[in-house]
Amino acid sequence: MTLQVGTDAIKVKGYLASYRFLVLRRISQIAALALFIVSPVAGYWLLKGNLTSSELLQAIPLSDPFVFLQTLASGHAPISTLLIGVAIVTGFYWLVGGRVFCSWVCPVNPVTDLAGWCARKLGIRRRFSVSRKLRYWMLALTLILPAITGVVVWELVNPVSLLHRGLIFGMGMGWMLVVAVFLFDLFVLPRGWCGHVCPMGACYRLIGTGSPLKVKASKRDDCYDCMDCYAVCPEPHVIKPALKGKAKGNGPVIQSPDCTNCGRCIDICSVNVFEFGSRFANQMEKQP
Amino acid sequence: MSQGNPKQLGKEGRARRQFFADTARGLCGVGAVGVGLGLIATNASSHAPEMLRPPGALPEDDFLAACLRCGLCVRDCPFDTLKLAQITDPVANGTPYFIAREVPCEMCDDIPCVAACPSGALDQALDNIDDARMGLAVLIDQETCLNFLGLRCDVCYDVCPVQEEAITLERERNVRTGHHARFLPTVHSDHCTGCGKCEQGCVLEEAAIKVVPRSLAKGEIGQHYRLGWEEKAANQGESLIPEQLKMPIRRPEGES
Numbered sequence: 001m002t003l004q005v006g007t008d009a010i011k012v013k014g015y016l017a018s019y020r021f022l023v024l025r026r027i028s029q030i031a032a033l034a035l036f037i038v039s040p041v042a043g044y045w046l047l048k049g050n051l052t053s054s055e056l057l058q059a060i061p062l063s064d065p066f067v068f069l070q071t072l073a074s075g076h077a078p079i080s081t082l083l084i085g086v087a088i089v090t091g092f093y094w095l096v097g098g099r100v101f102c103s104w105v106c107p108v109n110p111v112t113d114l115a116g117w118c119a120r121k122l123g124i125r126r127r128f129s130v131s132r133k134l135r136y137w138m139l140a141l142t143l144i145l146p147a148i149t150g151v152v153v154w155e156l157v158n159p160v161s162l163l164h165r166g167l168i169f170g171m172g173m174g175w176m177l178v179v180a181v182f183l184f185d186l187f188v189l190p191r192g193w194c195g196h197v198c199p200m201g202a203c204y205r206l207i208g209t210g211s212p213l214k215v216k217a218s219k220r221d222d223c224y225d226c227m228d229c230y231a232v233c234p235e236p237h238v239i240k241p242a243l244k245g246k247a248k249g250n251g252p253v254i255q256s257p258d259c260t261n262c263g264r265c266i267d268i269c270s271v272n273v274f275e276f277g278s279r280f281a282n283q284m285e286k287q288p
Numbered sequence: 289m290s291q292g293n294p295k296q297l298g299k300e301g302r303a304r305r306q307f308f309a310d311t312a313r314g315l316c317g318v319g320a321v322g323v324g325l326g327l328i329a330t331n332a333s334s335h336a337p338e339m340l341r342p343p344g345a346l347p348e349d350d351f352l353a354a355c356l357r358c359g360l361c362v363r364d365c366p367f368d369t370l371k372l373a374q375i376t377d378p379v380a381n382g383t384p385y386f387i388a389r390e391v392p393c394e395m396c397d398d399i400p401c402v403a404a405c406p407s408g409a410l411d412q413a414l415d416n417i418d419d420a421r422m423g424l425a426v427l428i429d430q431e432t433c434l435n436f437l438g439l440r441c442d443v444c445y446d447v448c449p450v451q452e453e454a455i456t457l458e459r460e461r462n463v464r465t466g467h468h469a470r471f472l473p474t475v476h477s478d479h480c481t482g483c484g485k486c487e488q489g490c491v492l493e494e495a496a497i498k499v500v501p502r503s504l505a506k507g508e509i510g511q512h513y514r515l516g517w518e519e520k521a522a523n524q525g526e527s528l529i530p531e532q533l534k535m536p537i538r539r540p541e542g543e544s
Contacts, residue, residue: 049358049360050357050358052356052357052358053356053358054358055404055406061406063356063358063407064356074352074354075353076350076354076407076408076409077408078407078408079406079407079412081407082356082408085406129310130310130317131307131310131313133311133314134317134318138318141321141322145322145329146353148326150349151332151333151353151380152352152355153325153328154325155356155357155382156328156329156380156381157375157381161357161382162375162381165359165372165382166374168359169359169362169371169372170371173375173376174375174381
């Protein structure tokens with residue numbers, strides 16, 4: 001029998017503390033949907049619209065920078081509402097980490113997490129591999145195609161905006177695309193959609209470059225190589241430079257903007273190596 | 289060949305080979321996706337004519353470049369007229385539309401859908417709903433229109449919000465009976481907003497008057513045409529050319 005990921009953490013910290021950020025993320029993801037749906041019932045609009053563009057408290061415009069770039073590429077001259085909305089959203093995600101969108105807000109994240117969970121439980125091996133740089137090619141494609149066709153092409157099929165919009169305004173047959181993403185992750189490529197393909201995630205990663213909120217391997221000296229953090233991390237390559245980079249003179253902060261700040265590594269570590277911190281607190285530990 | 293055998297490559301060589309393989313695979317995938325998306329995009333700009341855009345919508349090509357698909361216009365429509373297209377609908381996925389026969393546009397004075405639009409896909413310059421051009425009503429089937437049959441239905445005329453301007457009843461002798469009049473509903477494109485009240489109101493099983501996109505409904509006279517009666521009116525009733533123009537006489541040869 002294989003050892004379950006997280007056994008140590010649950011034994012030492014208890015169940016709740018081992019899933020703290022996962023639970024918080026699910027709450028955040030549900031809220032990011034529910035606030036758009038519940039408002040009409042309550043009679044007051046906390047959030048109106050959907051993730052591509054919305055109105056907060058019936059006054060503050062919010063707009064998705066990726067969709068904005070697509071309309072810009074297709075030749076539309078934006079009005080000031082859109083520019084303000086994009087500035088607010090871009091500023092927010094730069095502050096908390098660009099891919100916080102991916103792990104805390106995006107409705108596709110639970111779908112691909114479920115696919116990963118199923119693959120683990122069912123022992124499905126996927127041997128296909130492609131470069132994680134693929135998403136930048138996708139990002140380029142989704143910005144070049146509108147320039148050629150004059151149509152915001154990606155938004156015709158984008159599973160992220162389709163799922164969020166569908167759950168609020170009516171899905172129709174749109175769920176088939178979401179199932180396709182699920183099956184792709186389950187059978188073709190582990191972490192396939194979010195980690196390799198999604199151009200929206202790639203865009204938010206670029207926004208998060210240099211963002212101040214980071215995960216820090218503060219107590220990396222305590223690491224006893226259980227590998228649980230690598231197993232749960234959606235972008236495992238980001239961990240090593242910080243966790244094992246002491247000899248190379250790397251600071252303890254996970255620098256890569258691929259990191260989604262999901263906090264799974266913080267929870268799963270039984271000796272609490274990781275914590276959220278500022279990217280500027282990246283000094284080497286004092287030598288004993 | 290030493291280079292052809294992966295076992296003889298160093299660790300770096302294998303990594304490089306893997307990198308090229310992964311990149312090539314990725315690029316092919318992206319290329320295929322690009323071709324597919326391109327095909328979808330070319331189809332996106334032609335949509336079913338009964339799906340009308342909200343007031344102030346930019347021309348369809350510009351609209352598809354500008355619309356964010358956020359649904360704020362749908363949310364602010366007080367009559368639940370607007371819907372967001374789903375992926376199987378014959379109109380670009382996620383964009384707002386309405387079907388006049390089901391729920392027409394009520395032409396709110398404050399045009400809340402336009403005010404809600406964050407991107408400018410619905411033109412903020414539209415400040416008078418009478419200037420909206422969502423489509424154009426066309427009395428598409430004269431064979432079933434009750435007024436054309438000689439009855440006084442008049443419903444399309446009665447429900448029109450721009451009455452006596454967008455739709456008028458033109459009186460004409462009823463040749464069939466010989467001693468009645470027919471009142472023919474006649475749409476004037478200068479005033480019709482395309483709200484669809486007439487199409488919704490039409491009492492037939494299938495409406496005889498329908499709102500269709502203006503590009504489909506309108507003809508266009510060639511630039512070189514001159515309407516003599518209009519030019520005459522502009523020229524103090526005088527013709528633009530002298531009345532007694534001498535034209536050459538052309539007859540078959542041999543005749544005089």
